[in-house]
Amino acid sequence: MGKTGRKVVEVPINELLTDLNKAYADEWCALYQYWYDALITEGINAPIVAEHLKKQALDEMKHAEKIGNRILELGGTPVSRPDKLVHASGCGYIDPPKDKTDLKQIIQDTLKAERCAIEAYNRLAKMTLGKDPVTYELASDLLTDEVSDEEEFENLLANL
Ligand SMILES: [Fe+2]
Ligand SMILES: [Fe+2]
Incomplete structure (x- = not known):
């Protein structure tokens, strides 16, 4: 990113990059978790x-791309190796259930990831409010998506 674009950010850029990379890794962990659960169930x-x-896994991949672009704009490096993603993530990766027919467990694991993402984007939005409008807008957009994802899976669980 250009010098001025970085200069106007009023949050310590290192802290911001740490949180953004955690979120970036969270998105990849969620995407793989959802995609894998879909494959085996x-x-x-x-x-x-x-x-x-x-469908959700594809959305999380788009989130990862948006966060990755912001990390690059801020002069950082998105996690570059897949074997580092779980360690770098804030929410972690939930293994698939032993019983592949346990849809309730799969949905509960999905909800766990979505709820963790909601907390993380809410923190990021608060941290950047009035201090880094670009990251704030990104965090708000992603928060909006994750809130709607949580609702979708809560409804799915209720109607199973
Ligand atoms: Fe996401
Ligand atoms: Fe989501």
Whole structure:
């Protein structure tokens, strides 16, 4: 990013980059978790849940791209190796359930990841409010998406 673009950021850039990289890794962990659960799940209602998970995984990939672009703009480096993603993430990765037909568990694991992301983007939005409008807008946009994701999966769980 240009000098001025970085100069106007009134939060310590290192702190910001740490939080952004955590979120970046969270998005990749969530995307792989959802995508993998969709791949392995079995049973009569599995295709419905798998459709939701696959759509969600694609959305999380778009989130990762947006965060990655912001990290680059700020002069940072998005986590470059897949084997570092779980360690770098704030929310971690949840292993698939032993029972592949346990859709409730899969949805609960999805909700855990979404709720962790909501907390993280809410913190990032508060941290950047009035201090870094570009990251603030990004955090608010992603927060809006994760809030709607949580609702989608809560409804899915209720209607299973
Ligand atoms: Fe996301
Ligand atoms: Fe999400």
